Amino acid sequence: MPELPEVEVCRLGISPHIDNQVITDVVVRQRQLRWPVPEQIAEAIGEPILSVSRRSKYLILKVSTGSILIHLGMSGTIRVIDSNLPTIKHDHVDIGFGNGKALRLNDPRRFGAVLWLSNDVDEQGVLSKLGPEPLTDDFHADYLFEKSRKKLVPVKTFIMNNPVVVGVGNIYANEALFLSGIRPTKKAGTLTKKQCALLTNNIKKVLAAAIKQGGTTLKDFTQADGKPGYFAQSLNVYGRAGQPCVTCQTTLKEVRQSNRSSVFCPSCQK
DNA sequence: CACACAACCTGCGAGC
C-alpha cells in the first residue's frame, strides 16, 4: 500500500481522531512483524497523544514518555475503528483509546513494524540513517547533484535509497523519472545539474500531487474514511508496460532493477 | 566503501 503520499494521507486521516486521546491499552495479537513489537510500548499506556507526525514512511505518535513508530511495510493499513469491532485476519496490533476507539494495524505480509522510542534513550534507531524529506527545502538540486557524483548505481536505485532521500518508492520513482525525461538505468553520477533540478522538482511535484489526490490505490489502499486514492489515474508509466507513452505513443518498456520493475518510454527518457 | 542480491511474508492472478 504505502509510499510517502499514502502514509501522509493516512496521517491526515487518523490525526483528528486520535490527537489528545489517552492510550488505554495496546493489544498485540501477532508480535512477529518486521521486528518484534517491543514490550516497552506499554510505557505509552495512560498517556495522551501529543502529536501525530511523519518521518519518511514512519508514522510517529508522540506521548510524554516517548514515541510509537508505525511503518506499514508493503501491505499494511491502519484504520481508526470502534475498539469492539471484531478482528479479521492479519489484524496484528490495536492501540486503544479512552473514547472507545482504537487504531488497528492490519498487515498480511508483516513487513510493517510497530516500534517504541523511549525518551530515556538518545539513539533514534530506525530514524537515524534517514536522508532529507523530499518535500522540504533540504532536498534540492545542488544536494542531489553533489550526492550523486561518482555514483555508478542506476539513478532509480539512487533516488529510492533512504540515506539519499526518503519516501520515494517504486511507483513515484518511475513517475518522477518519466516526467524528468531520464532513463531509470542512467548512472546517477552522469546526471547533469539541470537533470538534478528537473528530478528534484518532479519528485516533489509527483509526491505533492499524490497527497492532494488521496494517494494511489492499487489494490487495497483506502483513506481513513474508506475512500480510495485517486492518483492511480494520473500514473504515466507505472503498471503500463507494453502500452503507449502518453506523450509520444511509443510502446513503454519494462526492465527489472534491484528486483523491482521499472517502466519507461525509450523515446522520451534518455 | 560501493554495489548486487537474498531475505523477510502472504495473497493473487496467470497458465497449465
Next chain:
DNA sequence: TGCTCGCAGGTTGTGT
C-alpha cells in the same frame, strides 16, 4: 478444480 509460478507499494543484512 487445483496446482505451481511469478509478482506485489519496503527495508535490512550479507557477501563480493
